[in-house]
Amino acid sequence: MSSGPSERMKIGDFLLRRLKEAGVRHLFGVPGDYNLELLQQLQDMGALKWIGTCSELNASYAADGYARLNDLGALLVTNGVGALSAINGVGGSYSEHVPVICIAGSIPLRSIERGLGMHHTMADGNYNHFLDAYAHVTAAHARLTPRNAAAEIDRLILTAWREKLPVYMELPSDIAYLEIEVPVAPLVLAASPGDPERLSSCIAAIAGRLSAATSPAILVDADAGRFGVAPELMELAEKMQTPVAVINTAKSVIDENFPYYLGMYIGKASAPHVREAIETSDCLLAIGYRPLEVTTGDFSASLPVSTIHARGHSVDVGDDNYQAVTLKDVLKGVIDAVPQVRNRSPRPVAATLARTHTDYLHVDSSAKLTQAAYWRAIQGYLREGDVLFVDNGTSYALFGLTFPPKCTFVGSVNWGSIGYSVGALLGTLTAAPERRHILFVGDGSFQVTAQELSTILRHDHKPVIFLINNGGYTIERGYLGKTEAYNDIANWSYADLAKVFRRDTSARSFVVKTVMDLQNALSAPNDTLIFVESIMDRYDALAPVMNSSNNGADLDYGPRGPQRRDNQLRPTA
Ligand SMILES: Cc1ncc(C[n+]2csc(CCOP(=O)(O)OP(=O)(O)O)c2C)c(N)n1
Numbered sequence: 001m002s003s004g005p006s007e008r009m010k011i012g013d014f015l016l017r018r019l020k021e022a023g024v025r026h027l028f029g030v031p032g033d034y035n036l037e038l039l040q041q042l043q044d045m046g047a048l049k050w051i052g053t054c055s056e057l058n059a060s061y062a063a064d065g066y067a068r069l070n071d072l073g074a075l076l077v078t079n080g081v082g083a084l085s086a087i088n089g090v091g092g093s094y095s096e097h098v099p100v101i102c103i104a105g106s107i108p109l110r111s112i113e114r115g116l117g118m119h120h121t122m123a124d125g126n127y128n129h130f131l132d133a134y135a136h137v138t139a140a141h142a143r144l145t146p147r148n149a150a151a152e153i154d155r156l157i158l159t160a161w162r163e164k165l166p167v168y169m170e171l172p173s174d175i176a177y178l179e180i181e182v183p184v185a186p187l188v189l190a191a192s193p194g195d196p197e198r199l200s201s202c203i204a205a206i207a208g209r210l211s212a213a214t215s216p217a218i219l220v221d222a223d224a225g226r227f228g229v230a231p232e233l234m235e236l237a238e239k240m241q242t243p244v245a246v247i248n249t250a251k252s253v254i255d256e257n258f259p260y261y262l263g264m265y266i267g268k269a270s271a272p273h274v275r276e277a278i279e280t281s282d283c284l285l286a287i288g289y290r291p292l293e294v295t296t297g298d299f300s301a302s303l304p305v306s307t308i309h310a311r312g313h314s315v316d317v318g319d320d321n322y323q324a325v326t327l328k329d330v331l332k333g334v335i336d337a338v339p340q341v342r343n344r345s346p347r348p349v350a351a352t353l354a355r356t357h358t359d360y361l362h363v364d365s366s367a368k369l370t371q372a373a374y375w376r377a378i379q380g381y382l383r384e385g386d387v388l389f390v391d392n393g394t395s396y397a398l399f400g401l402t403f404p405p406k407c408t409f410v411g412s413v414n415w416g417s418i419g420y421s422v423g424a425l426l427g428t429l430t431a432a433p434e435r436r437h438i439l440f441v442g443d444g445s446f447q448v449t450a451q452e453l454s455t456i457l458r459h460d461h462k463p464v465i466f467l468i469n470n471g472g473y474t475i476e477r478g479y480l481g482k483t484e485a486y487n488d489i490a491n492w493s494y495a496d497l498a499k500v501f502r503r504d505t506s507a508r509s510f511v512v513k514t515v516m517d518l519q520n521a522l523s524a525p526n527d528t529l530i531f532v533e534s535i536m537d538r539y540d541a542l543a544p545v546m547n548s549s550n551n552g553a554d555l556d557y558g559p560r561g562p563q564r565r566d567n568q569l570r571p572t573a
Pocket residue numbers: 392393394395416417418441442443444445446468470472473474475476
């Protein structure tokens with residue numbers, strides 16, 4: 001705890017004050033008897049705005065989405081039932097490196113000390129189950145007490161922000177109104193000071209190798225966005241005339257219109273010029289690279305052995321491992337240390353895949369809508385500054401589109417929990433209501449978290465939601481069960497939901513069956529929520545999506561798996 005001047009404050013008030021000082025302006029969650037006292041403090045203090053959600057799962061997704069645009073997000077749940085409902089989303093934040101503070105109003109200390117059985121527990125006398133569970137999906141966790149609260153609140157908030165990972169705190173319901181001694185000074189979000197010698201050695205090692213290289217390149221994973229170093233990476237690329245590729249988790253972290261932007265690297269599924277630039281580079285600088293089957297074209301990615309691996313707080317260059325450094329400081333130092341390159345022969349750049357928004361007019365506009373025509377039309381709909389969401393499913397086709405400048409991509413490629421995007425959309429809308437937010441979601445994913453559309457409508461948000469109604473889990477049909485009923489789902493009247501969730505809604509809803517219908521929906525003004533339900537064939541999916549499912553099945557089930565029978569949806573030519 002700080003040694004400066006202190007004052008007396010209620011624990012709950014102090015927690016809320018610290019959240020606000022850390023830039024958290026909204027709290028998502030569901031009330032419960034163990035957290036109502038903190039909610040009352042929130043109400044009385046007015047420092048944060050409460051955004052009640054339909055479920056704690058959705059609150060965890062919303063806090064994640066909020067943190068993507070706001071650097072930090074938070075949710076409030078009740079003991080056990082709320083905490084476990086939220087743990088999938090918090091696990092996703094851990095997997096995706098998103099700083100989220102999960103606060104659980106928990107069993108009173110009185111009951112814990114006296115061993116009194118309470119509801120929302122396992123009724124086995126053990127009060128640590130949920131703390132223990134959260135230990136696996138957070139960077140830090142604690143149960144607050146009057147003795148540790150001042151220190152632990154700061155430690156947990158700072159840890160989330162520094163590590164870009166979630167944290168979990170239990171606030172026993174009988175201590176929020178107790179006064180403790182707390183620092184007067186505001187919480188400052190800053191990296192812990194590093195080791196100056198390690199930093200300068202690390203910069204010299206990287207700069208030396210980059211300067212000597214003839215074909216340097218940069219490969220970017222999601223952490224480049226999380227740690228906010230895209231501007232430095234672009235400055236470095238410009239100074240060294242070096243191409244930059246991203247993996248799918250980092251879609252749009254590097255502006256896709258940046259002259260040195262190369263494209264997406266996904267092993268054998270990459271464009272040849274991207275693959276060549278990355279795999280044959282004599283000095284590849286990789287940022288936060290975390291290979292998974294879904295980010296590497298089923299492990300066909302192959303980085304040069306000499307690749308420099310820079311992460312949020314450490315760097316590997318050859319045999320040397322540098323600790324006590326931060327990514328931003330390292331990159332800033334490298335930019336200063338490398339020479340300005342003016343004459344590197346430009347790499348071949350692929351012909352742009354971007355199509356104009358009138359392209360789709362050349363197809364028969366009264367024909368049944370196909371995925372191919374759909375995504376061509378969507379390409380023309382995107383505009384500068386959009387926040388673009390994708391959930392699991394055939395909507396992964398979004399990865400193949402070129403984003404205009406200043407767009408933000410929000411997805412959960414590593415964790416991949418269906419329904420994430422609907423909850424997260426509430427979060428990003430809350431964080432940046434002035435931007436246009438567009439969601440691409442399948443009917444199956446949407447059904448998991450659909451109720452949160454009501455919260456989006458309740459707060460008058462104006463996103464555009466593109467839902468593909470293809471009668472079920474098409475992406476799964478590419479793994480197994482092309483025609484099986486387990487991949488079918490109920491056929492909701494999706495376009496009517498806005499009315500169900502808000503009687504007086506002004507939302508514009510469309511049911512789209514042809515290119516002409518889609519064209520009509522795309523011309524609607526963005527002055528209210530737009531919901532576009534597109535009816536498409538259950539066996540229609542773009543080839544890259546189907547190839548990925550087919551290969552995934554081989555990986556998942558092995559050579560003797562059931563995918564060998566002819567029951568897999570395959571790409572059409
Ligand atoms: C929480 C969770 N449960 C199950 C899955 C498995 N899963 C992955 S994609 C998918 C189907 C998605 O279907 P839909 O959203 O309709 O997309 P489509 O491919 O049909 O466009 C399922 C069930 C998952 N990823 N997450």
